[in-house]
Structure formats: structure tokens, C-alpha cells
Amino acid sequence: MKTLIQKIHVEEHRSFACRTYKTPNFETAWHKHPECELILITEGNGTALIGDYIGEYKEGDVFFLSPDLPHWFRKSEHTMVGSAIVIHFLRDFVGEVFLSLPELKSVARQLESKDTGILLQERLSCDVAVLIKEIEQAEGLTRIQLLLNCLQRMGSSTAQRTITKAFDTLTGGEEDALIETIIDYSFKHYLGPLSLKEVAEIARMSIPSFCRFFKRNIKKSYFDFIREIRIGRACKLLRETNRPILDICYDSGYNSWPNFSKQFKDVTRRSPSQYRKEHLSHH
Structure with missing residues (x-):
């Protein structure tokens, strides 16, 4: 049987992972991981199970998931192709000292939430989707700048809906x-x-x-x-x-x-x- 804990692979020369998962790799079981997850659905639709939330997902949706929040994206049709660009990063991937700088207050605010799932709304969703696509193609310091830009925009915007909160699982x-x-x-x-x-x-x-x-x-x-x-x-x-x-x-x-x-x-x-x-x- 599959385990709930998913191991995220990060290349040695990078501080966080960003890659496209497409059928059959899009299909994962009910799982969680210690990394934050920023996910852009690029193809397909179906049901998102995130903590205790059950709702639809569709192409263009952007979700932000706190560490250790169990989730599962199930396609509406078995034969459908599912695809998403997924960013996985540890909360302190830039270092606690850097994150505590006053200029990064909005970034730190976005990362404060625990056991929380967020669905981005309106213009924020579109703006962050563009940045996620750029991150996948970027190299070096530009990747970090773009991810911090994503988090800054999210942390300073109210155009996001909390879909699950304080969801804690102790299962083995x-x-x-x-x-x-x-x-x-x-x-x-x-x-x-x-x-x-x-x-x-x-x-x-x-x-x-x-x-x-x-x-x-x-x-x-x-x-x-x-x-x-x-x-x-x-x-x-x-x-x-x-x-x-x-x-x-x-x-x-x-x-x-x-x-x-x-x-x-x-x-x-x-x-x-x-x-x-x-x-x-x-x-």
C-alpha cells in the first residue's frame, strides 16, 4: 500500500522543486509532505480533497497548501489527462534570518499559516499563475526572486479563500x-x-x-x-x-x-x- 508521506526530490543545485506533473504522474494518492505546496492546474478537472475540504478544481486554479496538509486531486474522468505545475518548498527555504527582515513581512505572513489550504481568487490567481509558469523555466537567483514575488503578492492580497484550516492528522x-x-x-x-x-x-x-x-x-x-x-x-x-x-x-x-x-x-x-x-x- 502507498504511504501518506510523499518524498519530494529537490536537485542539489536548487533550493526548492518546481516541475510539471502530468498523467500518469499527476495521479497521486491521499498524501502529505513537510513542504509548502503552490500548485497551478494546467489541464483537466475533478475533485480536490484538501484536509476536510471537498470541492472542484479546474484548469487555471491555483492552490496554496501549508506543510503536512493531506490532499488528493482526483480527475472527473479516468481517461482524462491531468496536469499541474507544482512548487514544493520548505517554509524556511531562504533562511529564518532572511525571512525575518521587515521587507519580507508580507512573505512571512503568507507562510505563518499552519494546516491551512487556500484557493487564490480573481486577479491574484491569474498573476500568480503567470509567475509559476516563469519559475518553471527560470534558473539561478531568478527562481528565488519569482517565488518570493508570488508569496509577497499572496501575503498582501485578500483575494484568496481559506478552504480548510487547523486540519491536523496524527495517522500513521x-x-x-x-x-x-x-x-x-x-x-x-x-x-x-x-x-x-x-x-x-x-x-x-x-x-x-x-x-x-x-x-x-x-x-x-x-x-x-x-x-x-x-x-x-x-x-x-x-x-x-x-x-x-x-x-x-x-x-x-x-x-x-x-x-x-x-x-x-x-x-x-x-x-x-x-x-x-x-x-x-x-x-
């Missing part, structure tokens, strides 16, 4: 592999009926033990986790297709309109029709 090898197995099984079967008995058997646990295990590691109940995946699919279909809302209800794992409508409102704070109208008004 066997538990990490089990989490991966549960999540993988769930994504393959979430459109059909799922029972706690069925998933607990996959985990080789009693139902109460499974519920405690999942809540301790993912910070939400198993059915809340499944609901967010299903509603995420419904949101995508509402935005990207003209299909009737009732069809979308049935194609998102629900067999009851009242239940779907209630669950959708609980997650998005609006009805499916309101969600579709709001999306159309922004395009």
Missing part, C-alpha cells in the same frame, strides 16, 4: 492506506446506494469503529463526505449543462427530489434553480 502508515482505500471506494460508488455496513466491511471494522475512525481523520461524518461529493457533481452539471434539474438530481446519486433539494440547500445555502440562475448571471 496503516491508517493512511486505509483512508486511501475508503476514499477510492467511495468515489467509485458514490452515485449508487452506499451503506455504513458496506463501507465498514471494506475497512474491516464494526460500524461504530468505522464512524469514529472516519470522523477522526477526515473531520466530518462519512455521510457528510458523500453528500459533498454528490452535491459537487450536481453543481457542476447545473453550471455546465442545460439538463433538467430533476435529471441532475437522479444523476447525482439521489432517488428523491425532496431529499436532493434539502441536501443541496444545506451545502450551498441556495436551491438548485437559484444556483443555476446565479451561475448564468455571471457568464
Whole structure:
């Protein structure tokens, strides 16, 4: 089984890693690492699992992840090509003394957060995406200057959304592999009926033990986790297709309109029709 801790390779002549990961190397398991991660999605779309956050990712999205924050980017279609430029760097890659300089206050501010995932917004996302692409091609001191520029812009901008915070996991090898197995099984079967008995058997646990295990590691109940995946699919279909809302209800794992409508409102704070109208008004 794969381990949760990912070892990041950094060349001897460089202080941080920046490289493109493309299918099949884009596909990684539920994992974490001691480095900060700045990631630009360059191809594909799907579901991002970052700490206790479950949401969509798409081409052009930029995420900033604090050290040791478990995450997993799953493509929406198995045959789709996924690709991202990923920067991995230790929080003190320029040295604590340099980082404490008053001129780097905004950079230090960006790096202060722990167990936090951030999705960049609006113009900030576009500006940082351009810099990330430049970093991949740059050499020498220019690489460090460009990365510091990224962090400075992020640290001095409010155009970012915190998607998970204070997510701390104490799991070890066997538990990490089990989490991966549960999540993988769930994504393959979430459109059909799922029972706690069925998933607990996959985990080789009693139902109460499974519920405690999942809540301790993912910070939400198993059915809340499944609901967010299903509603995420419904949101995508509402935005990207003209299909009737009732069809979308049935194609998102629900067999009851009242239940779907209630669950959708609980997650998005609006009805499916309101969600579709709001999306159309922004395009």
C-alpha cells in the first residue's frame, strides 16, 4: 500500500522543486509532505480533497497548501489527462534570518499559516499563475526572486479563500492506506446506494469503529463526505449543462427530489434553480 508521506526530490543545485506533473504522474494518492505546496492546474478537472475540504478544481486554479496538509486531486474522468505545475518548498527555504527582515513581512505572513489550504481568487490567481509558469523555466537567483514575488503578492492580497484550516492528522502508515482505500471506494460508488455496513466491511471494522475512525481523520461524518461529493457533481452539471434539474438530481446519486433539494440547500445555502440562475448571471 502507498504511504501518506510523499518524498519530494529537490536537485542539489536548487533550493526548492518546481516541475510539471502530468498523467500518469499527476495521479497521486491521499498524501502529505513537510513542504509548502503552490500548485497551478494546467489541464483537466475533478475533485480536490484538501484536509476536510471537498470541492472542484479546474484548469487555471491555483492552490496554496501549508506543510503536512493531506490532499488528493482526483480527475472527473479516468481517461482524462491531468496536469499541474507544482512548487514544493520548505517554509524556511531562504533562511529564518532572511525571512525575518521587515521587507519580507508580507512573505512571512503568507507562510505563518499552519494546516491551512487556500484557493487564490480573481486577479491574484491569474498573476500568480503567470509567475509559476516563469519559475518553471527560470534558473539561478531568478527562481528565488519569482517565488518570493508570488508569496509577497499572496501575503498582501485578500483575494484568496481559506478552504480548510487547523486540519491536523496524527495517522500513521496503516491508517493512511486505509483512508486511501475508503476514499477510492467511495468515489467509485458514490452515485449508487452506499451503506455504513458496506463501507465498514471494506475497512474491516464494526460500524461504530468505522464512524469514529472516519470522523477522526477526515473531520466530518462519512455521510457528510458523500453528500459533498454528490452535491459537487450536481453543481457542476447545473453550471455546465442545460439538463433538467430533476435529471441532475437522479444523476447525482439521489432517488428523491425532496431529499436532493434539502441536501443541496444545506451545502450551498441556495436551491438548485437559484444556483443555476446565479451561475448564468455571471457568464
